[in-house]
Amino acid sequence: MIIDNVSYSPTDHEAEKASNSYLMSLVAAIAGLPLPIINLIATFIFYMGNRKGTYFVRWHCTQALLSQFSLLFMNSFGFWWTVSIVFSDAVVTNYYVAYVITVILFNLIEFIATIYTAIHTRRGEHVRWWLYGDLTNLICPR
Amino acid sequence: MKKILLQLTIVIGLFFGTWLILSQVNWMKLLRIEKITKNTEEKLGDLFWEIYKDKEIGDTLVTKPVDSILTRICTSNQIDKSAIRLHIVDIEDVNAFALPNGHIVVNKGLIVEALDEGELAGVMGHELAHLQEKHVMKKLLKEVGLSVLISVTTGGGGGEVAEITRLLSSSAYDRKLEKEADMKSVDYMNMANLPPDHLANFLYRLGENAPDNMRYLTWVSTHPDSKARGEYIVEYSKGKSNKSRPVLATQTWKQLKTAVGATEAE
Numbered sequence: 474m475i476i477d478n479v480s481y482s483p484t485d486h487e488a489e490k491a492s493n494s495y496l497m498s499l500v501a502a503i504a505g506l507p508l509p510i511i512n513l514i515a516t517f518i519f520y521m522g523n524r525k526g527t528y529f530v531r532w533h534c535t536q537a538l539l540s541q542f543s544l545l546f547m548n549s550f551g552f553w554w555t556v557s558i559v560f561s562d563a564v565v566t567n568y569y570v571a572y573v574i575t576v577i578l579f580n581l582i583e584f585i586a587t588i589y590t591a592i593h594t595r596r597g598e599h600v601r602w603w604l605y606g607d608l609t610n611l612i613c614p615r
Numbered sequence: 616m617k618k619i620l621l622q623l624t625i626v627i628g629l630f631f632g633t634w635l636i637l638s639q640v641n642w643m644k645l646l647r648i649e650k651i652t653k654n655t656e657e658k659l660g661d662l663f664w665e666i667y668k669d670k671e672i673g674d675t676l677v678t679k680p681v682d683s684i685l686t687r688i689c690t691s692n693q694i695d696k697s698a699i700r701l702h703i704v705d706i707e708d709v710n711a712f713a714l715p716n717g718h719i720v721v722n723k724g725l726i727v728e729a730l731d732e733g734e735l736a737g738v739m740g741h742e743l744a745h746l747q748e749k750h751v752m753k754k755l756l757k758e759v760g761l762s763v764l765i766s767v768t769t770g771g772g773g774g775e776v777a778e779i780t781r782l783l784s785s786s787a788y789d790r791k792l793e794k795e796a797d798m799k800s801v802d803y804m805n806m807a808n809l810p811p812d813h814l815a816n817f818l819y820r821l822g823e824n825a826p827d828n829m830r831y832l833t834w835v836s837t838h839p840d841s842k843a844r845g846e847y848i849v850e851y852s853k854g855k856s857n858k859s860r861p862v863l864a865t866q867t868w869k870q871l872k873t874a875v876g877a878t879e880a881e
Contacts, residue, residue, distance in 0.1 A: 571638035
């Protein structure tokens with residue numbers, strides 16, 4: 474994760490909106506558990522609502538949205554694997570337990586990174602995530 | 616773009632790498648999951664058996680010969696006999712079924728209907744195969760679900776115990792599992808020097824008589840396509856050795872039949 478020193482200083486209102494895009498995914502993730510799609514939908518709605526905002530706001534809404542995509546894949550797979558164990562004849566294996574731990578680990582990293590980014594973005598700092606930051610640069614027009 | 620693809624590959628590699636490394640740990644043992652599963656199976660088996668317990672036949676003239684047949688099958692196939700709990704119950708229906716935790720329940724009606732020990736052994740081999748191949752728990756998990764099973768074992772599903780027991784005693788497994796159990800039974804018979812095709816004879820005969828006494832032919836009525844099953848069992852038995860070494864003396868078999876109330880004609 475990189476904090477860029479950019480010449481642009483967002484207004485307090487912009488910083489609040491950008492920071493909220495991260496908070497939105499966190500709140501929705503907690504409220505929408507165990508359905509992993511909820512946080513993506515919430516972040517997407519927030520993104521749509523701010524797609525005409527300033528570059529700073531749009532950029533952070535996009536980064537927040539992209540970060541939710543990777544979680545969606547790994548969490549959905551884990552969710553349906555668990556459903557098949559609870560409601561059908563699939564059994565708990567070492568691979569399943571290892572998958573759950575891996576997913577928890579990645580979610581935790583994402584969770585901490587999101588809180589960190591929300592705090593720094595609120596202060597008006599431009600936090601660029603490894604991989605997601607570059608992806609956002611690619612798809613978010615100025 | 617190249618940089619992004621490289622980063623993406625690293626993230627994906629990191630995820631699968633973590634998963635692969637973590638899956639090398641024996642979590643089943645570490646978290647005692649196997650022990651918990653075994654305890655659940657034990658509890659379920661005991662709960663379901665409770666329903667039939669009152670009807671168990673204790674007469675050694677009945678239990679000993681049937682137990683001898685099962686012992687022969689188990690010892691010839693390296694199956695731990697001490698893990699199998701054989702029960703003969705005073706029920707007229709022609710039926711046998713397996714319950715969790717190694718319970719095999721044989722109805723008196725099945726012994727009455729069997730013409731020789733080979734037929735009885737074939738059906739018992741079929742039920743033993745359901746146990747050995749873990750079909751019983753698979754069926755329960757598929758049709759009842761883990762959540763209900765846990766609720767039953769923790770005393771939360773009083774009315775469901777009878778319903779689940781009925782499911783195990785009077786409904787077939789899916790076609791694939793039934794065929795697997797039939798084939799396994801033929802293998803068991805072959806290893807135990809018992810006639811492998813007598814199970815087919817039993818199915819043919821009961822399949823043909825079915826319309827007359829369907830009410831009592833639970834094992835056949837719940838196991839559809841008896842004739843088709845008989846055919847593939849015969850086909851599968853063809854390549855097997857035909858050596859036959861009876862378990863019971865003719866006199867013991869007759870005594871067993873008399874003890875369960877079978878007439879000469881049967």
